[in-house]
Amino acid sequence: MFSPTFTITPSVATALMAIEGDRQAIMELPINVEVLAGLRHTARLAATHYSTQIEGNRLTQAQVAEALHGAHFPGRERDEAEVRNYHRALEYVESLATAEGPIDELQLRRVHGLVQDGKAAPSPYRPGQNVIRDAATGRIVYMPPEAHDVPALMGDLFKWLNRCLSSRELPIPIVAAITHYQYATIHPYYDGNGRTARLLTTLVLHRAGYGLKGIYSLDEHYARNLHAYYAALTVGPSHNCYMGRAEADITGFVNYFCQSMADALGAVRARAADVQDRTPGRDDSALLRRLDPRRRRLLEFFRDRGTATTTEMAAYLSISPRTMSALARKWVDDGFLEIHDPSRKARSYRLSPSYDYLINR
Template sequence: MINTDTLEITPEILSLIAGIDEFKGAWRALGTLAPERLSALRRVATIESIGSSTRIEGSRLSDRDVQRLLANLEIRLFETRDEQEVAGYAEVMETVFESWRDIAVTENHIKQLHRDLLRHSSKDERHRGAYKTSMNSVAAFDETGAQIGIVFETASPFDTPRLMEELLDWFNRTTEEKSLHPLLAIGIFIVVFSEIHPFQDGNGRLSRVLTTLLLLRSGYAYVLFSSLESVIEQSKEGYYLALRQTQGTIRTDQPEWEPWLLFFLKALRQQMVRLRTRVEREKLMMGEMSELAARIIELVQEHGRLSIGDAVKLTGANRNTLKQHFRALVSEGHLKLHGQGRGAWYSRA
């Protein structure tokens, strides 16, 4: 059974949830871009998600490679395993984006998503959409590809059906009863799913697909327009460390949920910040503001504070030109000046 009695809702966890939920509530106002601009944001997020999620598992395809591949999905012939994985991930993501309201969190739906995820992979033909039949413990490898040890033991093939049934029962009951905040329930579902590792292959990719599905079903509609997978890729070491710290305790009397939940919630916050920054830049670009001014706003949003020297390094623009833009942005109420002279810096107003 899933034991959440040891789950402590710390002030940090509460603060992260509050910030994410505030953005969720404000998304309707933030998302008042023209339909074509929202579509563009969604296309970029989709490419980033597919590229990042497959690279986390070892793919070598860049986002540009992914974009080219997606433009030719109708060819249905993919020469390399990387291409096969990207094609499968793209099709499953499209299914989730279009039909998330109809995809209940059931064993059959999860198996169907797994089957579709590996649709183009000839290597995985025998175990598409079926639980594992042999152990698939997560191993560590050296630079030559030789196995140097087991990172953690996953569930046995014998125990997998029972553990998956328990997980699904727990999640659906918790969701129906609203006994736990949705973000916490989703986080726990994902880390336990990953600990079970129910399929022979594709568990990491599927866990990230399921994360998007569960967030959409819980009302976090903005996740269509910003890539959580991209955030995770940029924090890959922290991602695996947090997973392992919690996974190793799940079957004990004292599960430690906090390491994974903190990582998960911080990743969701970063996803939210990226989207807010992009939406604000889009709105600025639609007005009379120049592209350079919009870029300054974006950099201040990303870094929290920015000096003219920082802006020179990050944009390559002329220092005097930047000074004029900063003065204009302050006078228009977009930025706030702190200090003076060489120590001056700017924040959002």
């Protein structure tokens, strides 16, 4: 059933070239650890605010930041819970970004569980039909697939996605765009589909090397022009999924997504360069460029902890303890880690002096 078509138009090709140029430039920016942590924090806050705002959340960005630190706003309890849940889901997605193997359908059901209930329990797909209505007029604007078709459609989506990530036959931004479109098309839950679709897109980009240290978010670009976002997603000759949407030409949404991503990367490239220029201190870029995404994440972990066991690091990175033990041995040899406590039962590690200096100077 999933067989949309698209064309790589000149505007899409231009956006893809801009994405690659900014991606490379951002990866080479001389960003030190403090600046990187600040930019990542800002991006997480923006993603949480704008992705929930798209769905009607009434908290301002400043209030979102306060709510994440425990503040309460009378009459806004549901909004508070929504932003806290989304932030937990985003942190979980970022932990999955460094996991091994294909992107798992069960993992995304856990993401939805966090979005809806704040718990990493896999959400069951909707048992019945739902419709999307225009908030102002009440008219039906989209009727998703029937409930009995959802499991097979989701299975097909994840098979297609992982095949694309493995083969790299399509540019990754286009894979992310189609994944977003198809998840929204299936609409596997009664609620939370938009937030989960955007988180899935984030995971796809991170897994394929387009996470860019976690310092940008596409959600702000969607939220600033919701009409364009929804218009791009409205594809096909009918509001009924079975009447043309599955085979529709989705060039418009691919174009919209790639343009949004190019705009987001261009903005964050300028912001990161500006912040780095205004931040005193040495250039840490050479050391940071030597680190893969897992070790970059561990810099923040060790900044808060000082020392850690392989079990603790494995839990933080969402990998198996056995895999973490092998990595720890390799990273000691590479000069990233040092053994803090050599005992077999309580063996722990700390950062080597060079990397410890990055986070504690």
